Amino acid sequence: MSLTGAKITAIGSYVPVRRLTNSDLEQMVETNDEWIVQRTGIRERRISREDEYTSDLCVSAAQDLLKRYGKSAGDVDMVIVATSTPDFSFPSVASIIQHRLGIPLTAGAVDMSAACAGFVYALHTAHAYVASGLHRKVLVLGADALSKITDYTDRSTCILFGDGAGAVLVESGEQEDNxxxxxxxxxxxxxxxxxxxxxxxxxxxxxxxxxxxxxxxxxxxxxxxxxxxxxxxxxxxxxxxxxxxxxxxxxxxxxxxxxxxxxxxxxxxxxxxxxxxxxxxxxxxxxxxxxxxxxxxxxxxxxxxxxxxxxxxxxxxxxxxxxxxxxxxxxxxxxxxx
Structure with missing residues (x-):
């Protein structure tokens, strides 16, 4: 096994259509736009549909990546999803999107749970796989549908959280490691x-x-x-x-x-x-x-x-x-x- 370079070659993202504004939250809990912005800097957050889950967010983010950079999912050999809100305890989100994106059956698929640090942990893992020569093209996603686990009667938390997904490809490259x-x-x-x-x-x-x-x-x-x-x-x-x-x-x-x-x-x-x-x-x-x-x-x-x-x-x-x-x-x- 020989060491090689690794780099991020493509990126994509997705957020749901529905916006939950600070004005909307004023109708739900005792708060106001000025108070939220002053304490958090947040003005809006995106909220997934009732039938839209983390796997759906991931697929849309990955499709954005593939379209923008002309990449193929057909040679991805590992999928890593960082999330705290998987559709199910099992099967993994990674396995679901492997099937939906047409990624080969020989590819690995795994979820990682490190909450808000999860994407960087997943990226670190992808780098280790590619730099070691074990894999050549790893799809890394960070995604959460936090609205589905948020208590909208608790003003200390409901003003903070939204839903979204981001995706990158980590690929082997030249000898230089990025x-x-x-x-x-x-x-x-x-x-x-x-x-x-x-x-x-x-x-x-x-x-x-x-x-x-x-x-x-x-x-x-x-x-x-x-x-x-x-x-x-x-x-x-x-x-x-x-x-x-x-x-x-x-x-x-x-x-x-x-x-x-x-x-x-x-x-x-x-x-x-x-x-x-x-x-x-x-x-x-x-x-x-x-x-x-x-x-x-x-x-x-x-x-x-x-x-x-x-x-x-x-x-x-x-x-x-x-x-x-x-x-x-x-x-x-x-x-x-x-």
């Missing part, structure tokens, strides 16, 4: 700060609210993220032998703009060079980073040759960072409207 450095971490002692109960409703000896809906202690998550993420970003750079000044774009998980601001402040990194997808899509968990990356590509901000630092963080409490040099193939078709 994955420059990474850092991973987890603090399971804080698992009770963000959760959705399942077979169990107790973690680390702590009894949880057994509602089946997403529950979050926003204050504690904020404190953890603002402390942990800047340290993690510095570790990514150290592992890559790079400096923060070399990073053209920082793409943190789009949890809350008021969380991104102090992260950038602690790093002394310009906020205007941080890309996020939360303003019109809300917090889409595993989809937030690929959505923000694709928005940057669509708007002509993110260009080949630039260095991009992705950092996901959330439930677990898990976090993951990856420094990349972008090397997308030329687009042959127009992206779908978001």
């Amino acid at each position: 994955f420059l450095g990474f850092h991973l971490g987890s603090d399971g002692g804080g698992a009770h700060h963000v959760y959705r109960t399942g077979l169990s409703h107790k973690v680390n000896g702590i009894e949880l609210m057994n509602s089946g809906k997403l529950v979050q202690n926003g204050r504690e998550v904020f404190r953890w993220a603002v402390r942990t993420v800047p340290q993690g970003i510095q570790q990514v750079l150290k592992n890559a032998g790079a400096e923060l000044a070399q990073v053209d774009w920082l793409i943190p998980h789009s949890a809350n703009l008021r969380m991104i601001e102090p992260i950038c402040e602690r790093l002394d990194y310009p906020l205007e060079q941080a890309l996020y997808s939360l303003e019109y899509f809300g917090n889409t968990s595993a989809a937030s980073i690929p959505l923000a990356l694709d928005l940057g590509v669509r708007e002509g901000k993110v260009l080949n040759g630039q260095q991009i630092l992705l950092y996901g963080f959330g439930a677990g409490l898990a976090h993951a960072g990856q420094l990349l040099k972008l090397a997308l193939d030329p687009q042959v078709g127009l992206p779908a409207q978001l």
Whole structure:
């Protein structure tokens, strides 16, 4: 087994049609547009149809990728889906979309669960597969349908979350490896700060609210993220032998703009060079980073040759960072409207 280069060659994304605005939420809970924007930076979020699930979001994002870059699903040899809202406990979302996209029966298919850090974990795994020579073309998706597990009577959470999906292809390339450095971490002692109960409703000896809906202690998550993420970003750079000044774009998980601001402040990194997808899509968990990356590509901000630092963080409490040099193939078709 020989080591080879790996790069992201194509990207696609999808969000549902329905918009849930701050004005809409004013009719549902005690809140208002000014309060939401001031505290989160969010103006809208997209909500999936009753019969639209994570696998549907993934298929649409992958189809956008295939059309824009003239790629074929016929030679994909691994599918990795990062999600916390699979259609079923099993079968996996990855297996469902393997069939729907016509990906060969010989391809691997697996879901990964790392919540808002999931896409970066999935990307890290895809890089390992391709750089090691075990696979040549891995389809990586980050997708969540959080509206289906959101309590719309809880104003502390329902103002945050939306639905969406992003997809990238990781392929073998030249000897140069465009994955420059990474850092991973987890603090399971804080698992009770963000959760959705399942077979169990107790973690680390702590009894949880057994509602089946997403529950979050926003204050504690904020404190953890603002402390942990800047340290993690510095570790990514150290592992890559790079400096923060070399990073053209920082793409943190789009949890809350008021969380991104102090992260950038602690790093002394310009906020205007941080890309996020939360303003019109809300917090889409595993989809937030690929959505923000694709928005940057669509708007002509993110260009080949630039260095991009992705950092996901959330439930677990898990976090993951990856420094990349972008090397997308030329687009042959127009992206779908978001």
